[in-house]
Amino acid sequence: MARYITQDKLTKLYDSLTTHNLDFLYLTDSEAHRDVNVKYLTGHPEDATLFIDVKNRQTTLIPWDYQLAKMYSEADRIINMAEYKGVTAATVEVFSESSTSNPKVGIPRGIPYDNVQLILDKVPSAEIIYNPTIIDSLLADLRSTKSKEEITMMKKSIEISNQLVTEIEEVVISQSKIKTEMDLAVFVESRMRELGAFAVGFESLVASSARSWQIHTYPRADPNQSLFQKGLALIDFGVQAEALTSDVTLPFIMGSMNEKMKTIVETVKSAHDSAIDAISESQYLHEVAEIAHNIIEKQGYKMPHSLGHGIGLTVHDSPLLRQKPSHESLLKHWTPTRIEEGMIFTIEPGIYEKDVGGFRLENDVLMTRNGPKVLTNAEPIFIDLN
Numbered sequence: 001m002a003r004y005i006t007q008d009k010l011t012k013l014y015d016s017l018t019t020h021n022l023d024f025l026y027l028t029d030s031e032a033h034r035d036v037n038v039k040y041l042t043g044h045p046e047d048a049t050l051f052i053d054v055k056n057r058q059t060t061l062i063p064w065d066y067q068l069a070k071m072y073s074e075a076d077r078i079i080n081m082a083e084y085k086g087v088t089a090a091t092v093e094v095f096s097e098s099s100t101s102n103p104k105v106g107i108p109r110g111i112p113y114d115n116v117q118l119i120l121d122k123v124p125s126a127e128i129i130y131n132p133t134i135i136d137s138l139l140a141d142l143r144s145t146k147s148k149e150e151i152t153m154m155k156k157s158i159e160i161s162n163q164l165v166t167e168i169e170e171v172v173i174s175q176s177k178i179k180t181e182m183d184l185a186v187f188v189e190s191r192m193r194e195l196g197a198f199a200v201g202f203e204s205l206v207a208s209s210a211r212s213w214q215i216h217t218y219p220r221a222d223p224n225q226s227l228f229q230k231g232l233a234l235i236d237f238g239v240q241a242e243a244l245t246s247d248v249t250l251p252f253i254m255g256s257m258n259e260k261m262k263t264i265v266e267t268v269k270s271a272h273d274s275a276i277d278a279i280s281e282s283q284y285l286h287e288v289a290e291i292a293h294n295i296i297e298k299q300g301y302k303m304p305h306s307l308g309h310g311i312g313l314t315v316h317d318s319p320l321l322r323q324k325p326s327h328e329s330l331l332k333h334w335t336p337t338r339i340e341e342g343m344i345f346t347i348e349p350g351i352y353e354k355d356v357g358g359f360r361l362e363n364d365v366l367m368t369r370n371g372p373k374v375l376t377n378a379e380p381i382f383i384d385l386n
Contacts (some may be wrong), residue, residue: 003043003074004150004243004313009142010041017054020134023103024095025052026119030064032112036313037139039243044073049087051094062090092122104129109136140318144310145342146244151366153242154312154344158364158375160195160239161246164188168235168250169381172227181206181219181227184235192239201238201245202315208233209254209357215305217358230255230385232264232357238315247311247346248376249362255385263299264351264359265380271295271349272361275307279365279372284336285345286324292349293323301351308346311364321345343367344375 005013017025027050029038038050041059048063058076063069066080084090095103102125107116109132119126129135146154171178171187178184185204192200207217209231217234219225227233233252238245253265271292278291289307296303310317319337344367350360364375 004040004147005142006147009147013052013138013142014054014057016134016138017052017106020106020129020131021104022054022106022129023098023100024054024105025135026050026105026107026111026115027052028111028115030112033110033115035108035111037108037143040139040143040313042073042075044069044075048073049091050075051091053094053098055098055100060094062087062094088118088122091118095119095123095126101125102127106131106135108132108139143312144318144337145340146312146344147342150244150312151342151344154244154246154366154375156196156241157201157239157244157246160192160197160241161237161248161364162377163195164192164237164239165248165250165377167191172252172381173383175228175383178227180223181208181211181217181225182223184227185219188235188237192237197239197241199240201240201247201311204238205234205236207358212358213352213354213356214358215352228254228383228385232261232359234358234360236360236362238311244312245315246364246376247315247348247362248364248378249348249350249360250378251359251361251380253380253382255383258356260353261356261359264301264353264356267296267299267301268349268351268359268361269380271303272347272363275347275349276363276365276372276374279339279367282339284338285319285321286336288339288347289321289323292347296349296351301353303349304352305348305350308348308362308365310343310345312344319343319345321347339367341367341369 027038029035051060060077061075062079069078079090081087081090104127106129185206205217206219208227208229211217212233236249238247275288275292278288282288292307306322308321310319325331325334348362352358363378366373
């Protein structure tokens with residue numbers, strides 16, 4: 001597996017780090033701190049430390065599994081830490097080879113304190129630069145648009161997702177194999193593997209009307225909860241094939257609708273469709289988000305989450321589709337996100353009411369040079385409970 005970042009983007013990364021006077025960028029991916037950027041920059045599956053030598057424009061990977069790295073990773077140098085009797089000695093070796101006497105080492109948000117302390121203990125002349133606005137935002141921006149290769153890899157996830165949409169509708173309407181929320185989660189997660197996925201994008205969210213008014217409805221919270229209860233229900237699932245994940249939400253209307261349910265369903269569907277239509281006419285993502293929020297608020301409801309988010313190596317990737325901040329303290333630090341070719345993001349408006357349940361409709365959208373292309377085919381599913 002080669003790295004996911006393109007050479008052009010890698011050059012942009014080096015240029016930006018140089019502009020900010022950084023000598024190294026230090027990233028680590030471990031059980032204590034997962035950082036998908038290590039995978040993005042090298043292709044290494046997981047559990048490794050990565051040093052980016054800005055001055056020499058060289059990447060050095062120190063993996064936990066050296067043989068795995070040799071098979072799947074792309075870096076200028078891959079160090080076998082066993083030869084140094086551990087990652088600490090290997091880390092010191094990287095800095096000792098640098099001609100910089102007081103290296104400025106950039107670190108991302110969330111990196112474990114003991115990793116930082118390791119550098120300071122062994123290389124006391126190092127200066128740790130913690131600046132999420134520079135480092136985390138830069139990496140997120142690079143991942144926000146997908147290369148042709150990444151878009152091709154995403155296709156299999158999308159194909160399996162669309163097959164699952166069809167099969168979910170069939171199995172839920174039949175009310176034969178599926179009885180509980182957990183039944184549907186197990187069906188979807190096992191079936192996607194049968195269809196060629198190597199992992200779930202995230203733990204599936206399934207909820208009957210009894211729980212769907214909550215946002216993150218894991219079926220393990222109540223494994224015996226019946227799915228077939230009058231009201232609004234949903235399933236939110238992701239397929240990870242070829243490393244990139246999809247993200248789809250199918251809403252169910254269980255039984256006949258009262259007026260409140262009908263208003264919610266029609267409002268969410270309008271917000272979803274209007275947002276997709278607006279992508280072609282908008283320059284910035286917040287403009288799209290505001291259209292959906294306004295439609296929902298005109299009906300007297302509030303959407304308690306953003307309209308959508310990027311997907312890729314993680315299910316919540318950059319960019320984020322949310323409204324322009326209204327508070328002055330937030331607004332002065334805010335920068336609008338321009339809609340760009342190669343972005344893949346979700347459109348997922350939702351309304352959540354305890355008495356009838358939650359209704360969210362989510363599809364994945366690719367921004368092409370000719371406008372938005374809806375990749376998935378989620379639609380509301382009507383279930384007769386008679």
